[in-house]
Amino acid sequence: MEYRQLGRSGLSVPVLSFGTATFAGGEQEGSWGNVQVDEARRMVDLALDAGINFFDTADIYSGGRAEKILGQAVADRRDQVLIGTKANGRTGTGRNDAGSSRHHLTRALEASLNRLDTDYVDVYYLHGFDALTPVDEVLSTLDDFVRSGKVRYIGCSNFSGWQLMKSLSVSERYGWGRYVAHQAFYSLASREFEWELMPLAVDQGVGTVVWSPLSQGRLTGKLRRNTPVPADSRLAVPGETEASGDRETLYRTVDVLDELANETGKTIPQLALNWVLSRPTVSSIIFGARNEAQFAENLGAVGWSLDADQIARLDAASALTPIYPYWHQVVNNSERLPFPTSVIVQD
Template identity: 40%
Template sequence: MEYRVVGRTGVRVSSLCLGTMTFGGEASEAESARIFEASVAAGVNFVDTADVYAGGRSEEIVGRLLAGRRDEFVLVSKVFGRKYPPPNAGGSSRRHIVRAVEDSLRRLGTDRLDFYLLHQFDADVPLEETLGALDDLVRRGLVLYVGASNFAAWQYMKALGISERDGLERFAVIQPMYNLVKRQAEVEILPMALAERLGVMTFSPLGAGLLTGRYAGEDPRGRLVENERYQRRYGLQSYVATAKRFVEYAHEAGVDPVTLAVAWCTSHPAVTAAIVGARTAAQVAPALAAAEFVLTPGMRAEVTALSPEVPLAHDRREEA
C-alpha cells in the first residue's frame, strides 16, 4: 500500500480509502466488519462515511469497528443530508452543521474528525456562514480539517477565496466523482486541485459497477439495475459502450476489471486516494488489489483512450 500526503496537511493516508456507504444497509454489521478487516489487512488507514449513510447506522458501525484503535485511522465524515424533521432538516447552515457534527461524533464514538466535508453545495446559505461554522469546529477541536464534496470548480474556488479573505480555515480536501466513464473532473476540478494543493479523494471508481462487467450478463443484479438514480447517472449508451471496451481490454490484459478501474483512478497525479466500497468482503478484494497493481503510463494511456475525450478547460488562450 502506498501512503500519500493529503494536500498541504502533512497527513498521510492510504491510496485507497474505505467507503462505508453500504455499512448498515446493503452490508450487515457482520459483513461490514469483514470488509473493514480485509481493508485493514491490505494497509488501508483511511475511512470515509457520512451522517446520511444508512440513516446514521454506517457511522455507528464504523465507530464500533474503530473502538480501541481510533488513532490508527484517518476518519472522514460529511454533512448536509436530511436526518431530522423539517424545516431545518439538513443543509449547510450554522445551526445544522453544529448539530450534525455533535451527532456524528456521538455515533462514531470519537472526540474529533480528521476531515469533515460538506456533502454538497447549499445555494440557500451564504458560504461565509458555512465556512465560519466549519472554522469554529476546527477552533473547538471537534474537526481537524475541512473540505467539500460534489462542488463545481467555481464553488470550490469561491470558498477558497472567502477563506483567504476572511482568515477562515480553508478546504484541505475535496471529493469529486471520477471514473473512466465520468471524467468531467479532468476538465477543471483536478487541475484546480493540483494548483491549490488540495487533497483529492475520488468516489465511484467503478461507475456504480458498470466497469466491473457484471451487468453484461443475462440476469444482471446490483445498484445500477435496482437504483433509478444510478440508472440516470450511468445509463447512456456511450457509457455502456465504453465499459464494454474497458472490460474486454482488462480481460485481454489478464487483470480483473475492478483492479484496473481503481488503479486507473489512483494513477491520476491529482488524486490522493480512491474511495472503494462493497457489499461483501469478496467484492472488495479486487479493489484492494489495485494498491499493488503496477499501471504503466502506456497502459494508462491505452485505458484512457477507451473513453471519449472530455472537453479541455477553456482559458481563451487559443483566441489571443
C-alpha cells in the same frame, strides 16, 4: 499500501479508503449492501491488515446507522484509524434539518460524534454546496470546529469549480481553515472532473478523494452490449444515477479493459481503479465491499501500475466531448491550457 498527502495538508492517507455506505443496510433499501457490526469489524480488520486506515461515512447513510456501526467496529482502535464523515444532507423533516447553516452543521457534527462514539473527526466534509447559506457563515462554522478540536481537517464534496474557488478565497481572506480535499465523482465512465475541477485542484493544492471510481457498477464488467443488467446490481435499482456519456462510449471502454485484462492478468475493476490512481490530484479512492471477496479484489488494484500505452488506450476509449467553454479552449488554446500533469500528492 501506498500513502499520499491529502492535498496541501500534512495528513497522509492511503490510496485506498474504505467506504461504509454498505453498512447497516445501505441506501436504496439495502441495494448497496447490508453489512452489520460483526462483519464490519471483520472488514476493519482486513483493512488495517492491508494498511488501509481511512474510513469514509456520512450522516445520511442508512439514517446515521452506518456511522454507528463504524463507531462500534473501531471502538477499541480509534487511535489507529482516520475517519471522514459528511454533513449537509437532510436528516429530519424540519426547515433547518438540511444544509450548511451554523445551526444545522453544529447539530450534525454533535450527532455524528455521538454515533461514532468519538471526540473528533479526522476529515469533515460538506456533502454538497448550500446556496442559501452565506459562504462566510459556513466556513467560520467549520473553522470553529477545527479550533475546538472536534474536527482535524475540512473538505467538501460535489462542488462545482466556482463554488470551491469562492470557498477557498473566503478562507484565505479571513485566515480560516481551508478545504484540503474535494470528494468527487470520477472514473473512466465519467471524466467531467477533468475539465474544471482537476485544474483547480492542481492550482490550489486540493486533494481529490474519489467516490464511485467504478461508476456505480458500470466498470465491473457486468454491463456489456446486448446483456441485461444483473438483478443484483445497483444499476437495476430505479433512481440510481446514470453516468455521463453514452452507452457506446462505456462499451468501448469496457472492450479496452477486456483487452488489458487479458494482457495483465488483472480484473476489470482492478484496472479501472488503477487508472483513477494514475490521475493528477488523486489522493485516495473510496471503495466499498458487500463481502470479503469484493474486498480482496479491490486490494488487487494497488501495488502495480499501468504503462503509458495502456493508459493512453483507456484515455482514448473513454474520452468525452467537452461542453463549452472547454471544447473551445481545447481547440483554440490548448498550448496555454494543457491537460493537468502536475501531481500534488507524494508517493
